[in-house]
Amino acid sequence: MADPRPDRSPEAPRDRRALGGPGVLLVVVYGVLALAATGRSVLQISEYFDRAPLAYLLSAFAAVVYVLATWCLARGGSWVRVGIVACAVELVGVLVVGLASYLVPSAFPDKTVWSHLGAGYGYVPLVLPVLGLLWFRRVERGARAVPATHPAPSSGDEGTAASPE
Amino acid sequence: MAGVIAPLTYVVVGLAVVLCVAAVWYAVRDRLIDDRLLVVAALVEVGLLALLVAGLADLGHITDDAEKATFVAYLVSLPVIPVGTSFLAIKEKSRWAMGSIAVGAFAVGVMAARLAQIWMSYG
Numbered sequence: 001m002a003d004p005r006p007d008r009s010p011e012a013p014r015d016r017r018a019l020g021g022p023g024v025l026l027v028v029v030y031g032v033l034a035l036a037a038t039g040r041s042v043l044q045i046s047e048y049f050d051r052a053p054l055a056y057l058l059s060a061f062a063a064v065v066y067v068l069a070t071w072c073l074a075r076g077g078s079w080v081r082v083g084i085v086a087c088a089v090e091l092v093g094v095l096v097v098g099l100a101s102y103l104v105p106s107a108f109p110d111k112t113v114w115s116h117l118g119a120g121y122g123y124v125p126l127v128l129p130v131l132g133l134l135w136f137r138r139v140e141r142g143a144r145a146v147p148a149t150h151p152a153p154s155s156g157d158e159g160t161a162a163s164p165e
Numbered sequence: 166m167a168g169v170i171a172p173l174t175y176v177v178v179g180l181a182v183v184l185c186v187a188a189v190w191y192a193v194r195d196r197l198i199d200d201r202l203l204v205v206a207a208l209v210e211v212g213l214l215a216l217l218v219a220g221l222a223d224l225g226h227i228t229d230d231a232e233k234a235t236f237v238a239y240l241v242s243l244p245v246i247p248v249g250t251s252f253l254a255i256k257e258k259s260r261w262a263m264g265s266i267a268v269g270a271f272a273v274g275v276m277a278a279r280l281a282q283i284w285m286s287y288g
Contacts, residue, residue, distance in 0.1 A: 024257045028250055028265035032272045035245060039238030047234045 026128075026135055027073045033124060034066035037113045044110070052110040058097060059112045062125075065089050066113075069132060080136050080143075087132035094118055094125045169219050170226075174281035177212040178274050184209055184247075185270035192263035198254040206251045206266065209273060213244040216280070227287055236283050239276050246273050 041059035049056055065086050072083030098117035101108045111120055118125030184205045191202060220240045227233040250269035254262035 021259060021261050024253055024259065024261045025265045025268060028253065028268050031249060032246060032269065035242045036238075039242050040235070043234035043238050047230055 023073060023076075023135060023139070026132060027070060029124065029128060030066060030070040030073055030132070033113070033121070033128065034063065034070045036121070037063035037066050040113070052108065055108050055110045055112045055115070058093075058114065062090070062093060062113045065093070069129075073132070073135075076139065080139055084133065084136045084140075087129040087136065090125070091129035091133070094129065098126070170216065170223065170284050171281055173212065173216050173219060174277050174284065177209065177216060177277045178281070180205065180209045180212055181270045181274035181277060185267045185274065188263045188267035188270060192260045192267065195260050196263070197258050197260075198251070198263065198266070202266070203251060206247045206270075209270065210244060210247045213247070213273070213277075216240065216277070217244060220280075227283065232283050232286075236280060239280050243273060243276055243280075 037059060041056060041063045044056040044059055069083055069086040069090065072079040072086060094114045094117060097112060097114035101112075101115040108115055113121060113125050117123060184202075187202055187205060191198070217240050220236065224233060224237070227236055246269045250262075250266045254266050256262075
């Protein structure tokens with residue numbers, strides 16, 4: 001397959017590969033958060049589940065969704081749709097749990113990733129799903145803009161944004 | 166062994182800061198990953214593995230179960246980060262990948278500092 005795509009294209013990806021450009025950064029941030037949430041919830045549930053069952057179950061759920069979103073970001077392709085759902089769930093989760101932890105603190109004797117809108121994690125859990133959704137949308141658009149058959153780039157006048165090196 | 170952990174954590178935090186700054190510098194200059202940066206990442210990794218061994222060998226130092234759990238979770242997760250980001254940067258050659266090394270190194274620094282904090286609170 002002779003792909004005319006240049007090796008280093010910082011512009012929008014041509015197919016639904018989600019990893020190009022800023023996607024790689026998102027994968028790492030998601031991965032770290034998934035790691036933190038998973039580690040935390042495994043230990044919470046195995047060591048002292050009785051202390052705050054609701055909070056710990058939420059932690060575990062959040063961890064699963066973060067792992068799923070990381071996977072979708074890394075894989076791209078048909079996983080993009082799944083990733084959009086995962087990010088949407090995260091956004092709803094962080095907003096609902098975040099507000100609930102302010103309004104009904106007694107229901108959350110211990111923290112989850114989503115408590116207080118993710119304040120314990122530098123509000124990263126609040127910002128990340130928004131960035132994820134924006135990125136997935138861009139990947140979707142990039143895929144739609146270029147149909148399955150790659151049109152050979154007409155020499156010169158196509159890449160107005162990219163300056164030749 | 167107990168005396169090793171606090172200084173070792175500081176060394177790791179220092180190396181992570183170096184890696185973070187270097188990766189940001191690379192990203193700004195639009196330079197791709199090279200051997201020099203990989204060596205720094207490898208040093209961070211060696212530090213983290215040493216920390217993992219030393220920490221697990223002397224877990225009794227932390228008496229509170231919850232804090233011990235957090236400590237172990239961090240110890241085990243940390244070594245994954247530099248390997249993951251370096252692998253991505255080699256696979257995905259772009260300045261964004263350098264940014265991912267920087268973000269990963271930052272996370273390592275923060276988590277290692279938290280490790281030191283937990284450890285020190287037990288004297």
